[in-house]
Amino acid sequence: MLNYKIEQSLKLSGKKAIITGASRGIGAAMAKAFARAGVNLVLISRTEENLKELVHEIQLIYSQEAPLNKREKTDGYANKVLYYAVDLTDENTVKKTFADISSFGGIDILINNAGKMTPKPLAFVKSEDIQSQFEINTFAVIRCCQYVSRLMIRNGGGSIINIASMLGEYGQQGQSIYAASKAAVSGLTRSLAQELANYQIRVNAIAPGVINTSLLSVLTDKEKEQIRTRIALQRFGQPEEVANTCLFLASDWSSYITGQVIDVDGGVHF
Amino acid sequence: MTQTKVNNIQRLKKVFSQSLSISESQINDELEYNSIQQWDSTAHMALVAQLEAEFNIMLDIDDIIDMSSVGKCKEILKKYNVEL
Numbered sequence A: 001m002l003n004y005k006i007e008q009s010l011k012l013s014g015k016k017a018i019i020t021g022a023s024r025g026i027g028a029a030m031a032k033a034f035a036r037a038g039v040n041l042v043l044i045s046r047t048e049e050n051l052k053e054l055v056h057e058i059q060l061i062y063s064q065e066a067p068l069n070k071r072e073k074t075d076g077y078a079n080k081v082l083y084y085a086v087d088l089t090d091e092n093t094v095k096k097t098f099a100d101i102s103s104f105g106g107i108d109i110l111i112n113n114a115g116k117m118t119p120k121p122l123a124f125v126k127s128e129d130i131q132s133q134f135e136i137n138t139f140a141v142i143r144c145c146q147y148v149s150r151l152m153i154r155n156g157g158g159s160i161i162n163i164a165s166m167l168g169e170y171g172q173q174g175q176s177i178y179a180a181s182k183a184a185v186s187g188l189t190r191s192l193a194q195e196l197a198n199y200q201i202r203v204n205a206i207a208p209g210v211i212n213t214s215l216l217s218v219l220t221d222k223e224k225e226q227i228r229t230r231i232a233l234q235r236f237g238q239p240e241e242v243a244n245t246c247l248f249l250a251s252d253w254s255s256y257i258t259g260q261v262i263d264v265d266g267g268v269h270f
Numbered sequence B: 001m002t003q004t005k006v007n008n009i010q011r012l013k014k015v016f017s018q019s020l021s022i023s024e025s026q027i028n029d030e031l032e033y034n035s036i037q038q039w040d041s042t043a044h045m046a047l048v049a050q051l052e053a054e055f056n057i058m059l060d061i062d063d064i065i066d067m068s069s070v071g072k073c074k075e076i077l078k079k080y081n082v083e084l
Helices: A004-009 A025-036 A048-069 A091-102 A127-155 A166-170 A176-199 A214-218 A221-228 A239-250 B003-020 B041-055 B061-066 B070-079
Strands: A016-020 A040-045 A081-085 A109-112 A158-163 A201-208 A261-264
Touching (some): A016 A127, A025 A048, A025 A109, A081 A091, A127 A176, A127 A201, A166 A176, A166 A201, A176 B041, A239 A261, B003 B041
Parallel strands (some): A109 A158
């Protein structure tokens, strides 16, 4: 967690951000970090149950911290945090969601975090494995960028942060489809940065390494140890460390950075 | 012609004028995408964003692609219940 002075220096208070895949893990850490920085949030996830709990936690953050820093009230978000339980692979649903969000005015920040991983050796990969991973990891990111860019243009600019992956950069056995879908996100990021710069929209990506989330529970202790030895910092990352990089890329601290894929992986080497 | 229609036409002209940085006198139904230097792909996206903001709508991707002239734009906006 960043200290109060650093959060204030980011000058994100009163901005509006959309975070997809927000209900748990890295997404939930991002939501809390942005809430502490005073950002008004739209949280998107497929399941409502986890989202409700998170929203409750975030409302506590707002209620505890708002009086301390005297945050300015902004138009639109009466509750400062909204949530939508939607399937981002459904194009019509995505359109309706962004249409609804647009009634609250412009958006400053989009974090495309929702993702899916189905590890399998190539010989066992079914068509639906390819389709489902690309649908959420790549196509949904493209759709969200399409809709949010128009909301950002209204605002005079913004910051899009796509969550790519270390696997998209380096690859790994059994992860060919996931890696391909995330490599596509890196390419999308670099190209959109060129295209949207005209509108003062910056587009960057973060490629997290091995982050300490529930996804790690599928690994044995031996597998975890093997992975840990390949990390220069000799430990797994924390979701908050990815969230902190997001705060940086969302803020004016990174005002001259666009089209970059930033590795947050503790110095992984293969 | 209803007052709403007159107002909406004026609002539409203003959006085109501001998004494309041209005078309102240049705007007529025959004005086409890419027919003037100012209405390029970059300006087209700004135009779409401003139309959506002005009329509180969210356009389909197909409609954005089809918006090839001011006249066509009016046709498309009617689909979104904008009286023109």
